[in-house]
Every structure is written in structure tokens, then in C-alpha cells.
Amino acid sequence: MRKRIVAGNWKMNNNFEEADDLIAGILDDIEKAGKPDDIQVVLCPPSLYLELATDMLLDLPVSAGAQNVSQFEGGAYTGEISAQMLASMDVEYCITGHSERRKYFNETDEQIAQKVNSLLSESITPIFCCGEQLHEREVGNHFKVVQEQLSKGLFHLRKEVFKKIVIAYEPVWAIGTGVTATSGQAQEMHAYLRGLVRDQYDDLTGDETTILYGGSCNSKNAADLFANPDVDGGLIGGASLKPGEFMSIVRSFHN
Numbered sequence: 001m002r003k004r005i006v007a008g009n010w011k012m013n014n015n016f017e018e019a020d021d022l023i024a025g026i027l028d029d030i031e032k033a034g035k036p037d038d039i040q041v042v043l044c045p046p047s048l049y050l051e052l053a054t055d056m057l058l059d060l061p062v063s064a065g066a067q068n069v070s071q072f073e074g075g076a077y078t079g080e081i082s083a084q085m086l087a088s089m090d091v092e093y094c095i096t097g098h099s100e101r102r103k104y105f106n107e108t109d110e111q112i113a114q115k116v117n118s119l120l121s122e123s124i125t126p127i128f129c130c131g132e133q134l135h136e137r138e139v140g141n142h143f144k145v146v147q148e149q150l151s152k153g154l155f156h157l158r159k160e161v162f163k164k165i166v167i168a169y170e171p172v173w174a175i176g177t178g179v180t181a182t183s184g185q186a187q188e189m190h191a192y193l194r195g196l197v198r199d200q201y202d203d204l205t206g207d208e209t210t211i212l213y214g215g216s217c218n219s220k221n222a223a224d225l226f227a228n229p230d231v232d233g234g235l236i237g238g239a240s241l242k243p244g245e246f247m248s249i250v251r252s253f254h255n
């Protein structure tokens with residue numbers, strides 16, 4: 001079955017105390033107002049706070065995710081964190097291929113594919129990001145860009161393994177800009193992405209793949225975006241840093 005997910009990507013924000021407060025605030029909100037059973041909530045704090053997150057979320061219906069993983073299995077890679085380490089901390093999800101990592105850390109499709117493989121070998125669900133830059137959309141290249149990203153980063157996987165993948169469509173021009181994709185633009189791209197998965201594997205795999213939208217998604221526009229048949233939730237940046245705002249995005253499915 002296709003899952004519905006709302007994941008918060010905190011990026012490089014919050015000190016330890018603020019991270020503690022943010023998780024506590026989300027849990028407090030859930031205790032008071034409940035969480036829809038059919039929505040999986042995932043918090044992706046900086047790696048340094050993953051232990052805090054997995055401890056606080058133990059036995060609760062909220063999962064912890066990492067923002068990055070090394071493409072290497074282990075050994076002399078100063079500063080890196082392996083998929084095995086994440087798995088040993090009960091981390092269930094990990095973002096890969098985010099445009100900020102592609103841009104600022106020169107991550108290539110090949111490295112991203114290796115990261116996907118490492119995560120899958122540790123049974124961690126990759127949240128695989130794809131999305132075009134503004135100039136690529138302006139010349140009508142947006143479909144080709146995401147097609148290449150999926151083909152190089154994901155389509156080496158066998159069907160049985162691919163079933164664990166979550167895709168996040170994040171148009172780069174919408175990230176942190178306040179310019180959200182329109183509901184129509186999101187649905188059009190999500191339907192295209194689902195079609196690519198159908199063509200690569202089969203109809204069932206396409207139908208069951210969870211595809212999230214990310215890019216200036218907030219409590220005001222989430223209901224509109226999530227109402228689309230091919231939008232299965234969101235990967236939320238800035239708006240995931242406030243408990244009330246984040247939880248009202250989680251509840252937007254039912255508005």
C-alpha cells in the first residue's frame with residue numbers, strides 16, 4: 001500500500017536545547033490533539049541529535065530520519081556517518097540526493113546511488129529527492145532533469161528492492177523561497193514521476209510508490225497540495241521548525 005508521509009527536514013538548524021524543545025513540542029501537540037493514524041510522521045534532525053530523537057520517540061508513532069549518510073560502508077573516512085551506524089541508532093529513514101547536497105557538496109548521481117544502496121542494505125528507507133532548477137523549467141527541461149535523476153540514482157535497483165524507496169519532488173526554485181509549486185504543477189510532475197516508475201517496473205510498483213512534495217510547503221498551502229491524487233505527503237523544511245505549524249501540515253490531509 002502507498003504510504004502517506006510528512007517528514008520534517010530541519011537542515012542545519014537548532015542547538016541541542018532547541019532540538020529537545022522542538023521534539024517535545026511535537027509530542028505534546030500529538031498528545032493533546034492526536035495524530036492521524038494513516039499519516040507517518042518523520043523527523044530528520046541534524047545527525048548529532050539523532051540519539052536524542054530516537055530516545056524521545058521510542059515506542060511513539062513518529063520516526064527518526066537522517067539528513068545524510070556516507071556512501072562508504074566504514075573505515076577511514078573522517079567526519080562521515082555510515083548507514084550501519086544509523087541503523088544501530090534505530091534510524092528508519094534518510095534523505096538522499098537533496099539539492100543542497102548536490103549544490104554545496106558536489107554530490108553526484110553516482111554517489112547518491114551508492115548512498116541509496118548503503119541505506120537499503122541496512123533496511124533504512126531512502127527519501128530520494130529530485131527536482132529541477134528554475135532555468136531548467138523555463139526552457140521546458142524539467143521532466144528530462146528528474147527522469148535522469150531517477151534513472152541514475154534509483155533505476156539500477158531490482159523491483160523488490162525499489163519498493164522501499166520514497167521519492168520527494170523538490171523543485172529547487174521552491175526551496176526556501178516562499179514560492180511554492182502550484183497544486184497543478186505538483187500534480188503534473190508527481191504523475192510523471194509515477195509514470196516513470198510504472199514504465200521501469202510495473203503498474204503496481206508505480207501505484208504503490210510514495211511521492212512527497214517539498215518546497216515552501218506550509219500550513220496554508222499543504223491541504224491544496226496534498227489533495228492531489230499523486231501527492232502522498234510532504235518533505236518540509238522551514239515550516240518543520242515550529243511544532244504547531246508542522247503538526248497542522250500533518251493534519252492537512254484531513255482538511
Ligand code: 13P
Pocket residue numbers: 009098170174175176177178214215216217235236237238239
Ligand atoms: P523549505 O520547506 O524550507 O522550502 O525546504 C524544503 C526542503 O528542502 C525540504 O527538504
